Amino acid sequence: MQKTILIVEDEDILREIVKDYLLNEGYEVLEAADGKEALTIFEEHEVHLIILDIMLPELDGWSVCRRIRKSSNVPIIMLTARVDEDDTLLGFELGADDYVTKPYSPPILLARAKRLIESRYSSAENESKEDTLSSSGIYVHFPSRTVTVDGETITLTHTEFEILTYLMQNQGIIITREQLIIKIWGYEFAGDDRTVNSHIRNLRHKLGHKATCIVTVVRAGYKFEGNV
Template sequence: MNKKKILIVDDEEDIRNIVSIYLENNDFETVKVENGIKALEVIDKEKIELAILDVMMPDMDGITLCIKIREKTNMPIIMLSAKDQDMDKVMGLTCGADDYVAKPFNPIELLARVRAQLRRFNELNPVQMNSEELRYDDFILKIDAHKLIKKGEEIRLTPTEFKILKLLWINRGIVFSTEKIFEKIWGEEEFEVDNTVMVHIRNLRDKVEEDNKKPKYIKTVWGVGYKFGD
């Protein structure tokens, strides 16, 4: 049986070692790094099932790292921090983390959280993701081929529509404002982006939704932005 590989990112060596010992004693494989740059390198090269990120790290903090990981994958992320204030927890979860554990922590509790997140992701998450395609309901998004397939038939998307759909799909459930979508897709900040993004969203809905008035896939969170799925 292949062991699931967990990435541990913390600038404190003792924390990395403690977490690693408990995980490896419970049939997990671990990769330990001390900063966000090395973490991103590992994610690009290895198949990581879940990441545990310290919030307070030099150079690249855990919040920034979490956002960058979410641009690459929707694997479970658990934030680990000495801070336990509500605002810190909200920031971690808003940036795309799945869970938050405050230091000092009980390693047994952290182990339970890891198992719960992996179980939730692998058993309950309808998105099955690999390096080439994403699946959801009747849809297949072929990453390398830049194609959207529904029940064996291709739905033709423009390059921009494909990028927006991929961004929302990979980050399923996370709400993106129109400004953030524009920044991610066009690679620059813009203050008057509502119409541009809304046009592309409307075109996408025309192609993927059965009823634009009751969208099932590309949903509006009023006053906030857009998200994919539940």
């Protein structure tokens, strides 16, 4: 099925350039020039990925991301200025999956989008020989990408889902932050350890009393320990 990408960017020239790249790759493209328009389009169409600028008229990118995350785990790439490192971390805390810094190369943005779409809509099933994964009351169903904790469904972003399943599939093994970055975002990712820490913190919060299953190993990384 053809995937639809929503571009939320108030600079017309930038939006058109990115749109042309995406169309040439066979994606269907929707456009919004401000935050309110973006939310309206998202509610009215099936969207598989959002490219979301932070600085927008009407409603900023953080607010858009926060509202979308209340009802959807659609992959979100945020666009941020290189100097605004705190903006990047805030975006991750609100549920963004990746970010690209401005000024950016459209081919790099396209590569990030393709990676997220392929990971979100195809590779999760291919990476696991089984449709399900479970440990310590945490149950993962790969085809629907749903996660339950003691029978209660929790909503994870694409990146949180990928981190959780990667740790669970390697239960008892220490996974370094570098391994997580390469696995989730790829070699070209420009973030640092704080990016990983932010996603782990969000994931633990959503796991509630099962958060202790994700153990921090000082100066090494993280590991999933069952039966906690």
